[in-house]
Amino acid sequence: QKKTNLSFSNRGKTLEDELNETNEFYLSRSMAVIHKKPVPIQVVNVNYPARSAAVITEAYFRTPSTTDYNGLWKGKYIDFEAKETKSATSFPLQNIHEHQVNHMKSVSKQGGITFFILKFTSLDRYFITPYVFFEKYWERMISGGRKSITLDEVMEMSTEIKPGFNPRLDYLQAVSALAASYETIERQEDV
Amino acid sequence: QKKTNLSFSNRGKTLEDELNETNEFYLSRSMAVIHKKPVPIQVVNVNYPARSAAVITEAYFRTPSTTDYNGLWKGKYIDFEAKETKSATSFPLQNIHEHQVNHMKSVSKQGGITFFILKFTSLDRYFITPYVFFEKYWERMISGGRKSITLDEVMEMSTEIKPGFNPRLDYLQAVSALAASYETIERQEDV
């Protein structure tokens, strides 16, 4: 394979676009089966015009009860939430829902691999942050502490990933390392 | 635990209600983390009234690209599609989408546990049908054969589950047997 010499900086794309492209790449190569879940919407009223598709005429956005993305990689369950911030110094916690954090806790207990993909848009930097390390910063906020995680703290507990061409955001590399570290811990606990 | 002596026949409930109750039960006991995915909807127009929630005023239902339910049980990835039929003699294939079948094939290849939960509402009978056995009936249809699976064929390839009180549809029992049979096959292939 020839490498094309492109600048990979692509600030116009949303993190969601980048992840959808990446997931399509993984699916097409049979590397993983990971999809974004649809946005939960409560439908109140629907019209059924003759000879054309049903039209929803009244509906409301609902708060998601789980994370945005889940799926399967080498038989293992993968579950993550993707968030971007414009801040260059810290990651705000206010747009992470308590339901989502509770869901990640359940996934973690049930043996799944769960993490955040955090994007600092103004820095063009991306981090894979395992839920198990994130937890203490969430608890710090709950107990009255700061409502964000500093960039230094994010760097300290995360794996940084560099955007590329195809796949755009090769997060499975970091996930693979994460899964290996879990297995090491499990083996040690078995002893 | 005392067993209450109730009739568990409950034909008014939809299969979706029964599965949601069951999944809540599993989640509350930390037995599994399995959720129904939201229905995919394409939002075309949204109004933002002052001082109240955003109202979606035009939207359309989209064809799902994956199955309805997925999640995690003892570290393993679980993925299924739930369907009911009023027929007492066969299960029609026309309301299973090709996208969903392709998704299940990908899941199966990636080492996930994937199956249908089929309900014959007029018989009050429920079946767990592994995707690996279902595949040949789908291919029979593709190659011009019948557009349904007979009840006898469903019975032959499935595990029947009886509805109960709590959990309403204890499908993890059947999944557990299915997972064990996969592991046996893998061990044999390793030899």
Ligand SMILES: [Mg+2]
């Ligand atoms: Mg999100």
Ligand SMILES: [Mg+2]
């Ligand atoms: Mg369905």
